[in-house]
Amino acid sequence: xxxxxxxxxxxxxxxxxxxxxxxxxxxxxxxxxxxxxxxxxxxxxxxxxxxxxxxxxxxxxxxxxxxxxxxxxxxxxxxxxxxxxxxxxxxxxxxxxxxxxxxxxxxxxxxxxxxxxxxxxxxxxxxxxxxxxxxxxxxxxxxxxxxxxxxxxxxxxxxxxxxxxxxxxxxxxxxxxxxxxxxxxxxxxxxxxxxxxxxxxxxxxxxxxxxxxxxxxxxxxxxxxxxxxxxxxxxxxxxxxxxxxxxxxxxxxxxxxxxxxxxxxxxxxxxxxxxxxxxxxxxxxxxxxxxxxxxxxxxxxxxxxxxxxxxxxxxxxxxxxxxxxxxxxxxxxxxxxxxxxxxxxxxxxxxxxxxxxxxxxxxxxxxxxx
Amino acid sequence: xxxxxxxxxxxxxxxxxxxxxxxxxxxxxxxxxxxxxxxxxxxxxxxxxxxxxxxxxxxxxxxxxxxxxxxxxxxxxxxxxxxxxxxxxxxxxxxxxxxxxxxxxxxxxxxxxxxxxxxxxxxxxxxxxxxxxxxxxxxxxxxxxxxxxxxxxxxxxxxxxxxxxxxxxxxxxxxxxxxxxxxxxxxxxxxxxxxxxxxxxxxxxxxxxxxxxxxxxxxxxxxxxxxxxxxxxxxxxxxxxxxxxxxxxxxxxxxxxxxxxxxxxxxxxxxxxxxxxxxxxxxxxxxxxxxxxxxxxxxxxxxxxxxxxxxxxxxxxxxxxxxxxxxxxxxxxxxxxxxxxxxxxxxxxxxxxxxxxxxxxxxxxxxxxx
Ligand SMILES: CC(C)(COP(=O)(O)O)[C@@H](O)C(=O)NCCC(=O)O
Ligand SMILES: CC(C)(COP(=O)(O)O)[C@@H](O)C(=O)NCCC(=O)O
Numbered sequence: 001x002x003x004x005x006x007x008x009x010x011x012x013x014x015x016x017x018x019x020x021x022x023x024x025x026x027x028x029x030x031x032x033x034x035x036x037x038x039x040x041x042x043x044x045x046x047x048x049x050x051x052x053x054x055x056x057x058x059x060x061x062x063x064x065x066x067x068x069x070x071x072x073x074x075x076x077x078x079x080x081x082x083x084x085x086x087x088x089x090x091x092x093x094x095x096x097x098x099x100x101x102x103x104x105x106x107x108x109x110x111x112x113x114x115x116x117x118x119x120x121x122x123x124x125x126x127x128x129x130x131x132x133x134x135x136x137x138x139x140x141x142x143x144x145x146x147x148x149x150x151x152x153x154x155x156x157x158x159x160x161x162x163x164x165x166x167x168x169x170x171x172x173x174x175x176x177x178x179x180x181x182x183x184x185x186x187x188x189x190x191x192x193x194x195x196x197x198x199x200x201x202x203x204x205x206x207x208x209x210x211x212x213x214x215x216x217x218x219x220x221x222x223x224x225x226x227x228x229x230x231x232x233x234x235x236x237x238x239x240x241x242x243x244x245x246x247x248x249x250x251x252x253x254x255x256x257x258x259x260x261x262x263x264x265x266x267x268x269x270x271x272x273x274x275x276x277x278x279x280x281x282x283x284x285x286x287x288x289x290x291x292x293x294x295x296x297x298x299x300x301x302x303x304x305x306x307x308x309x310x311x312x313x314x315x316x317x318x319x320x321x322x323x324x325x326x327x328x329x330x331x332x333x334x335x336x337x338x339x340x341x342x343x344x345x346x347x348x349x350x351x352x353x354x355x356x357x358x359x360x361x362x363x364x365x366x367x368x369x370x
Numbered sequence: 371x372x373x374x375x376x377x378x379x380x381x382x383x384x385x386x387x388x389x390x391x392x393x394x395x396x397x398x399x400x401x402x403x404x405x406x407x408x409x410x411x412x413x414x415x416x417x418x419x420x421x422x423x424x425x426x427x428x429x430x431x432x433x434x435x436x437x438x439x440x441x442x443x444x445x446x447x448x449x450x451x452x453x454x455x456x457x458x459x460x461x462x463x464x465x466x467x468x469x470x471x472x473x474x475x476x477x478x479x480x481x482x483x484x485x486x487x488x489x490x491x492x493x494x495x496x497x498x499x500x501x502x503x504x505x506x507x508x509x510x511x512x513x514x515x516x517x518x519x520x521x522x523x524x525x526x527x528x529x530x531x532x533x534x535x536x537x538x539x540x541x542x543x544x545x546x547x548x549x550x551x552x553x554x555x556x557x558x559x560x561x562x563x564x565x566x567x568x569x570x571x572x573x574x575x576x577x578x579x580x581x582x583x584x585x586x587x588x589x590x591x592x593x594x595x596x597x598x599x600x601x602x603x604x605x606x607x608x609x610x611x612x613x614x615x616x617x618x619x620x621x622x623x624x625x626x627x628x629x630x631x632x633x634x635x636x637x638x639x640x641x642x643x644x645x646x647x648x649x650x651x652x653x654x655x656x657x658x659x660x661x662x663x664x665x666x667x668x669x670x671x672x673x674x675x676x677x678x679x680x681x682x683x684x685x686x687x688x689x690x691x692x693x694x695x696x697x698x699x700x701x702x703x704x705x706x707x708x709x710x711x712x713x714x715x716x717x718x719x720x721x722x723x724x725x726x727x728x729x730x731x732x733x734x735x736x737x738x739x740x
Pocket of ligand 1: 026027028029118119141186187188189190191205206207208616619625630634635636637
């Protein structure tokens, strides 16, 4: 369509109470956007957005929670489709915060300063300046993750939960007993951070087997077009057709002396080594599930080993790898519980994917949110 | 060919000094066989073997080292091709040790008791009884790995070496200062064992991302027929075409605040998530190298985290994943050195793949080898 179709003029009703300040976390795979509207109405996310809100937003997630005197909204985009993000910002005139909005994505003047974190705050600074006339005020990625997690864990009810054997349970954490904890953020790669207090933290480890690995390997192996398709596929899979289990090696027996049951995965993808079966005999579903278990379990194990180093009992997992997917969470919980013999606990966050973006937003420090 | 062709009659010259006792480690992917000949001649491995030794033995490795009054020989087979192993044993009449050999793979009587370890000691006991008339005396896999490693490290010169940035250096270890150490055996899966002394050890961890994972995933991704083909392929690869580097996320910059340089892998296979490039645009070579780095680095990292737990400075890697491959060893060494800030050291073993089989052999305890 024409430029006008794709960037429809937006008249913001009631500019006074309906301000749209925003912050960005530009990761390797996904851009996360958090914006705030003073408008307290539940439909605020759509206020003035016209066609944007009614159109099907695949690849985006729109959730919101109320804060003092307003609402925070959460949206995500694929980093490779950065133009969708720019369009969204224009369509809502988010970049005109504090300025007069004219029309067609134009503000009365340029020069808004936007809090941005993640590698893209460096990589895409020029693009945002060029297309929207905004300047990035860069915030450290780890600091933002921690600030976002601390805020969620302290201020939001029903944020943290456990997920074991298909059972989800919300956990209310006493803000006075929050620290220390381990924060594991699973983006394209994984960062593992020991959090000791507000602004007090240390990135103690990480792994390059993360969400990008699941997605990239999954795409190569299943030809799926996106992350969620691979995840869907995995739900119909049986990983034991692909994985070599302890029982496959031990003739159906447990290796009980070292605590491995016959059904434990001895070697992910280990069954595929045999050339007795044609490669086409392995289904995409089984492969997707094996991959999901491999990555989830490995992250859980490395997280546990780091928690152990510092005697931490609580491990919070964030990042868009999780996507509220029950099997992913169960696998990570199992890993933590297996290796720690029940001593440590895996917990998840409802706003898992937006820790960094939220942290960047909070760094404006003008909303009295913290 | 006929049965006679495939199992040629073997006359063992000089039965008295040319005895062939053997032991097996039957793993998920590979069967490792160690046999001993009193014959001290370097050509002992071929003595009496007739056509077996002159034929091209792809998939087998034949190395040997002298021991007191004899020689140990090392051979491996793919577990899925167990009949090759049975044939080899017959061709050398190894199963007739202590019995009279008649011909065509037949001994004067049945009933040899063979030391066997690994899961196949359970899974394939019936096959060996049926085909060769031998009974397995099962030895614990972890115990055998440790016994094999201890023997090699104490008794064999030029066994252990470091491998960093392409540079190999043999390390002579004082037998009185050997313990404690961490043993990481990379078979189909990985076992991580803390070794405190002769027969004193504990399996402290493991990971299901092991040699079988490299082989299985590698086969699915590259369609190679075997492990070594994938490894060869990787030598022509450039993983940065497939992996998402820190610099790819951070616009070419380091993320120096947390010690990550632009060239660090942020996410293995993370570049493949973008659907801008067609899947056929990723080469098998690049994929093979990315996979090799992913698995090697991950094992190195998990090994390091376990060494740290127990304050161990020396980590020995064994198992047939390594295959003396320089890049594999460099990657693992880098992981250990990076995470430990140079405190811990990765070491490799010349007889890497035969620790378990050697340990099983030593459990006969009749050779005065220990
Ligand atoms: C470099 C990163 C912090 C970037 O964050 P991301 O865009 O993946 O969310 C992250 O990918 C990471 O921590 N990678 C792991 C690197 C490592 O410690 O091995
Ligand atoms: C079960 C095994 C001991 C079998 O040995 P293998 O045949 O792989 O050499 C090994 O595959 C293993 O340790 N797997 C890892 C299981 C885990 O700890 O996650």
